[in-house]
Amino acid sequence: MTTARDLAIIALDVKPGLPVEQGDLSLALAGAEVLDLIEARALVVDGDRILPNAQAPTGERLLDEASAALRRQEPYESVEDWLWRRGRGLSSAYVDDLERVGLTARARGRHIPLRTGRTELVDSAARSRAEDRWATGEPVLAALASAAGIRDEPAEDAPELSGDAVAAVLAAVGGAVQELRAVRQRRAIEDAAFDNVWRGL
Known part of the structure; x- marks a missing residue:
């Protein structure tokens, strides 16, 4: 199992009253x-750049797809560009x-935050593993969940606990999510202003 899959499971398991923005979650994933891929030694992060290593199957379809999608020519891709x-x-x-x-x-009328009414989790070893990581407050998963809006409070000292490369990735995720939220807020303000103009005519 992977952190990405664990994060997706936690997002589906979140309370219905705490919806998750798909864009925020996509950046965190x-x-x-x-x-x-760092853990699988498929890449290293040098500063803000992703340097790919030789491709090796991870056994996870989406993770192998991600590895195959890495830019393999200099100057390579920044973490931020990869996220987008x-x-x-x-x-x-x-x-x-x-x-x-x-x-x-398939869900039966139950509200699912990630994709309303589509799917719900079944009992499985993968779900138990993700829930165990969540319950123990595993720092990296907690930091990603916080960035995605799954939890209200940020994970304490997660970057310091994780090393420079992990800290750089977590910081890039946080920055990208904040940028996306600013875009959404700006669009909401513009839409509201447009509506007010029409009401005044």
Whole structure:
């Protein structure tokens, strides 16, 4: 199992009253994939750049897809650029993958924050593992969940506990999510202003 898959499971397991923005989650999942690929020795992070190593199968379809998508020519890709490129639609891809491998089933009227009414988690070893990491407050998973809006409070000292490369990835995820939220807020303000103009005519 991977941090990315664990994060997707936790996002599906979150309380219905705490919805998760798919864009925020997609960026966090893309960051989680970088961390998983670091652990798999498929890449290293040097400063803000992703330097790929030789490809080797991880056994996880989406993670192997991520590894194959790495830019392999200098000056290589920044972590931030990777998050935006790889993150597009990634939350939906993980929901579909969880269903494909039998970790979710069709929901029956229950509100699912990640994709309303589509799937719900079934009892499985993968779910138990993700929930154990969540319950113990594992720092990297907690930091990614905080960035995605799954938990209200930030994980304490997660970057310091994790090393320079992990800290760089977590910081990039946090920055990208904040940028996306600022764009959403700006659009909401512009839409509200546009509506007010029409009401005044």
